[in-house]
Amino acid sequence: MQFYSDGYRPGDPDVRPPAPGRENGQGPLPEEVDVLVVGTGPAGVVLAAQLAEFSGITTRVVERREGPLAKGQADGVACRTVEMFEAFGLADKLVREAYWVNETTFWGPAAAGTGIERTGRVQDVADGLSEYPHVIVNQARMQAYLLEHMRNSPARLEPDYGLEATGVVVGDEGEYPVTVTLRRTEGPDAGEEVTVRAKYVVGCDGARSAVRKSLGIQLHGDARNHAWGVMDVLAVTDFPDIRLKSAIQSATGGSILIIPREGGYLVRFYVDLGDVDPADRGARDRFTPEAIIDAARKILDPYTLEVQDIVWWSVYEVGQRLADRFDDVLPAERGSRSPRVFIAGDACHTHSAKAGQGMNVSMQDGFNLGWKLGAVLEGRSPASLLDTYTAERQVIAQQLIDFDLLWSSAMAAKPKDPANPDAGGMDAAERQAVFTQGGRFTAGFATEYAENMITGSAAHQHLAKGFPVGERFHSAPVVRLADAKPVELGHQAQADGRWRLYAFADAAGPSDAESAMAAFLRFLESDPASPVLRYTPEGADPDAVFDIRGVYQQGHRFFSVADLPAFLLPRKGPFGLTDYEKVFAPDPKAPDIFDERGIDRAAGALVVVRPDQYVAHVLGLNSHAELAEFFEGIMLPARP
Structure with missing residues (x-):
């Protein structure tokens, strides 16, 4: 976190100075x-x-x-x-306040014929998807x-x-x-x-x-005419997985999804209440908290459930529109x-x-x-x-x-009858498979934006295979050069509307003026076609529109800020203070980012990232004209 660029001030740095005219708040709603x-x-x-x-x-x-x-x-x-x-x-x-969903358990009808038993247990989020948990x-x-x-x-x-x-x-x-x-x-x-x-x-x-x-x-879409009760409760139970996310399917066909909540005691139940008559408009309104609790007890049998306090509850019908x-x-x-x-x-x-x-x-x-x-x-x-x-x-x-239809159908499915396999239904193993196959989606990483004016082609994807164009920028550990602080590269980006240019250096040293990295930085700094020069307003900080970060292959102890081009040490604010937080090296205590994200070590790579953290383009460090052309379709020349 950076602050004081415009002068020292005491207090919480998260409370930033008000803009002119906002000293007393935003004022009444204008016309x-x-x-x-x-x-x-x-x-x-x-x-x-x-x-x-x-x-x-x-x-x-x-x-x-x-x-x-x-x-x-x-x-x-x-x-x-x-x-x-x-x-x-x-x-x-x-993440400090939240409950972490580390594992999910699956329960189905007990083999003995009565009650339920655990049928599976899986890691909730696959390794390597994110440095953050599902919470x-x-x-x-x-x-x-x-x-x-x-x-x-x-x-x-x-x-x-x-x-x-x-x-x-x-x-x-x-x-x-x-x-x-x-x-x-x-x-x-x-x-x-x-x-x-x-x-x-x-x-x-x-x-x-x-x-x-x-x-x-x-x-447009369909109602499924199937009701579910949801309630946040403080409860006493002998169900052993009450502090694990659990998908439970009973022998009678009723289901519960248990979601432990933050704080260590609160838990949410999604309880299957069965089909409702689509012609009966008041059917959903006739469900009561007691009816939801009673349904939950029947599904959890032989385990007991005593609800001590209901924090919130509701009933909804499944539908996708x-x-x-x-x-x-x-x-x-x-x-x-x-x-x-x-x-x-x-x-x-x-x-x-x-x-x-x-x-x-x-x-x-x-x-x-x-x-x-x-x-x-x-x-x-x-x-x-x-x-x-x-x-x-x-x-x-x-x-x-599409995914919700698949998962909600799996949750509501009745168990298969071994004596009548043609009657349909879904067993616990099949339900667990649906959950596992959807892991990338539920973690939030299935989004892939197609090529358009703000998302380029994959022509240079081979230079940075681990940063797929159209997908979110996948962070990795690095060390900040100036102060040797281990950080996540992706965490340096703020929700401030700026574009990010992550320049991964070629194999040459940081002080080599003939390297592809040095030539790229000279292009950004002085070439009339440079997006930085064309689109940054006069008098603004040099990184007001584009936040450029350099990542070198050499270890942080083998070079220093004295070896860096001046462009990576921009002067900012009214005092012209130097920003020392633009340059990084691989973290020696973690996998090397060049290997982890498939960066071409000989040629290096430029990864262009949108303000919403999605990779807009992967280019070569020498792709100066392509970079300029890409931003010509997105940005307008800076106003004088």
């Missing part, structure tokens, strides 16, 4: 905003937390509830999501971390509670073409309507999204104009909770869109950049729907 975020669910708070980094952009967040979420709802946090939280500086807090912490805490980050940002961004969107109209002209009608839900003015005009609007307002309905966007588009641009208009209104999270994809992906995929929606809005509104990128949101995230949402 005109750059971005209006509707809803403070997972997608909304990640989006807002990222936009809070752009204090020159007027972002406001409205929420129909009277305050932040307090309990319940989603709780599974995929490894990929923890990686994203690291970019906000929140991963350490998250459990309730959605309210996840959102609280991000809300605090927003409050401590220079923008001092906080939600405006007690306001729900009732209508959105997209106009043809003006600087603020989107008109949003809001209704107050709390206080003496409840029912009063408020109008806000915006450049962009993002609907993160849930499965019944008013923003989606205003755009005429439909959700997907919006036909994620923005306001009709298919016939695609390419002729760029979107002004977007939907994210449950507003555009709904599914069961058991795959543990709803909150995670929703947060990735917000992470994908936030930096793009920032780049367009700051004039660094053309509006066409925003077309990539629907193109990228709709495909991922469909993958989520």
